[in-house]
Amino acid sequence: MGISEAILEGGHWAAKLITANKELAFQSDEREKLLAELITVNKELVFQGKEKCKRAAELIIANKELAFECKEKGKRAAELIIANKELAFQCKEKEDRAAEFITERQRRLFEEKMARLDRLNLVGQMAAGIGHEIRNPMTTVRGYLQLLGAKHEYAVRKPTFDLMISELDRANAIITEFLSLAQTKRTEQRSQDLNDLLGKLYPLIEADTFTQNKQISFIPGEIPNLELNGNEITQLLLNLTRNGLEAMEERGRLQIKSYVDNGKVVLAIADEGCGIAAENLRKLGTPFFTTKDSGTGLGLATCYKIVESHNAKIDIDSSTRGTTFFISFPIPVASSKIVDILSQKAIHPISGS
Amino acid sequence: MGKILVADDQFGVRSLLVEVFREDQHDVETAENGAEALRLFIAFKPDLILLDMKMPVMNGLEALREIRKLDSQVAVIMMTAYGDIQTMETAKDLGILYYMSKPFDLFELRQRISDIFKRIAS
Numbered sequence: 205m206g207i208s209e210a211i212l213e214g215g216h217w218a219a220k221l222i223t224a225n226k227e228l229a230f231q232s233d234e235r236e237k238l239l240a241e242l243i244t245v246n247k248e249l250v251f252q253g254k255e256k257c258k259r260a261a262e263l264i265i266a267n268k269e270l271a272f273e274c275k276e277k278g279k280r281a282a283e284l285i286i287a288n289k290e291l292a293f294q295c296k297e298k299e300d301r302a303a304e305f306i307t308e309r310q311r312r313l314f315e316e317k318m319a320r321l322d323r324l325n326l327v328g329q330m331a332a333g334i335g336h337e338i339r340n341p342m343t344t345v346r347g348y349l350q351l352l353g354a355k356h357e358y359a360v361r362k363p364t365f366d367l368m369i370s371e372l373d374r375a376n377a378i379i380t381e382f383l384s385l386a387q388t389k390r391t392e393q394r395s396q397d398l399n400d401l402l403g404k405l406y407p408l409i410e411a412d413t414f415t416q417n418k419q420i421s422f423i424p425g426e427i428p429n430l431e432l433n434g435n436e437i438t439q440l441l442l443n444l445t446r447n448g449l450e451a452m453e454e455r456g457r458l459q460i461k462s463y464v465d466n467g468k469v470v471l472a473i474a475d476e477g478c479g480i481a482a483e484n485l486r487k488l489g490t491p492f493f494t495t496k497d498s499g500t501g502l503g504l505a506t507c508y509k510i511v512e513s514h515n516a517k518i519d520i521d522s523s524t525r526g527t528t529f530f531i532s533f534p535i536p537v538a539s540s541k542i543v544d545i546l547s548q549k550a551i552h553p554i555s556g557s
Numbered sequence: 558m559g560k561i562l563v564a565d566d567q568f569g570v571r572s573l574l575v576e577v578f579r580e581d582q583h584d585v586e587t588a589e590n591g592a593e594a595l596r597l598f599i600a601f602k603p604d605l606i607l608l609d610m611k612m613p614v615m616n617g618l619e620a621l622r623e624i625r626k627l628d629s630q631v632a633v634i635m636m637t638a639y640g641d642i643q644t645m646e647t648a649k650d651l652g653i654l655y656y657m658s659k660p661f662d663l664f665e666l667r668q669r670i671s672d673i674f675k676r677i678a679s
Contacts, residue, residue: 332639336611339638343660344569350663351577376660 335383339376346372374500381502384439393431393514395536398462398471399424401437409445409460417454425463430533436510443503444473444529450496451477451527469535474528485522559674560584562603564594564620565636566612570659574607577667591615595623603631604677605670608653610637610644618644621651632673636661 346369352358353365406422413420448458456476463470480488487493489508494501511518511531519530561583563574571587578585586601588594590612598606606624610617617635624631635648635656645656655669 336638339659340567341569343638344567344573346660347570347573347577347663351573354664372660 331383335379338379342372342376378500378502381500381506384506393433395429396432396434397429398427398432398437398469398533401432401434402441402460402462402471405438405441406460409442409458412446413449413458416449418449418452419455419457421457421459423459423461425461427462427464427469428535430469430514431536432514432533433510436513440507440510440531441473443507447503448473448475448477448527448529451475453477464535465532467535468532471531471533472528473531474526476526479524479527480520480522485520488520489518558582559604559677560586560601561670562586562588562594562597562601562606564588564591564597564606564612564617565609566590567609570609570636573663577663578670581667581671583670589613591617591620591623594620598624598631599627605632605634605673607634607636610635610639610648618648618651621648621653625651632677634666634669 349365349369349372353362353369358365402422402424410420445458445460452458452475458476459472459474461470461472461474463472484493484495489504490501491505492501493504508518514533516531516533519532521528521530558581561578563571563578563585564587565571565574566589571589575585575587586597586603588597592615594606594608594612594617595615597603608617608621612620615623617637621633621635624633629652633653635645635653636659637645637656638659648656654673657666
């Protein structure tokens, strides 16, 4: 090979070397770039890693915080459970005490009732005798008042004699009512229809009503037979209707109803009077309590006694528009089958009633 | 007018009725108990007997029973301060014209007695 060829070749090689060198340099640059990128990425990763560690640390703290709160809540829940048990215990204590109180009260009421019955028994025995003892001298006095009051020499004082006689009659009425009140014999009751009794009395009450220029309605419902003492129920009805009529002005309406309600037979007597004052309601039925000028104060006491001897109950509804007395009678077992039928009927009311 | 026997253990009632009946021109005798009433019924032969229920020795009901054994027709009016229904029913069965609850209305009694005597006379 000649020098020129060698130079050419060398030149080729140099060119190749230069290219390769450029190539290498380029690659080297590239590598450096990559390296720099990798270093950057690495720094980035390291940074992210640090961030994650920070966050992990924060989460751990937060977790510890939550765990602590949970514990606190657990404690508080435990305290509440204890407090709740305490309250439950106190509640039970109060209930026990209330039960004792009720028992004690019931016992006291029972003893009072027995004592009262004993007294009534004694009073009942005495009452009949006393009634007799008083009525005899009363007969003498009344008779002579009538006899002397009719004589000419006392004609000018006849009104006084009449007054004396009426005062005696009033005293006698008190004895009569007291005797019926004091009687404690177990009264004879038999199975009968209350509506029948009402029906028999109705003409009497109606006549009274019309005389006073008042009105009356009688609404007998379908009711089963009850164990009743006819005389006593008659007395009860007359007393209550008389009171109802007296309470009303003219044209007032007295209403007498009978119906079944809640397993009981109810007799309702309603007037359109001015009602009973609250302070008097409490005293109703107390012997000798009356708001009437010429009342004996025994009419309602007798009613209450009659109601009691029939195992019934009196409820009173009173307002300025009027007063209603509700007397609820228990239904005897034999009659209660009839009540079932009747109450079924009530579910499908007869139209037009 | 007629003969009346008054049987009552109470002095006041007897005085009252004696005065009233004598005023009305009746012939009156009185008894203090049932036994005396029975005795006088036999001796005095009254047209009418006023008999009180509660009397000592023999009460009105027993006296009435005895009287009815002797005479089923004599007019009897029963008086009572008791108002015992049962006794009154028994007396009615034995036969009485009326019973009067004490204290009675004197004029009503007077009128009834006058009616009785009118019926007896006719």
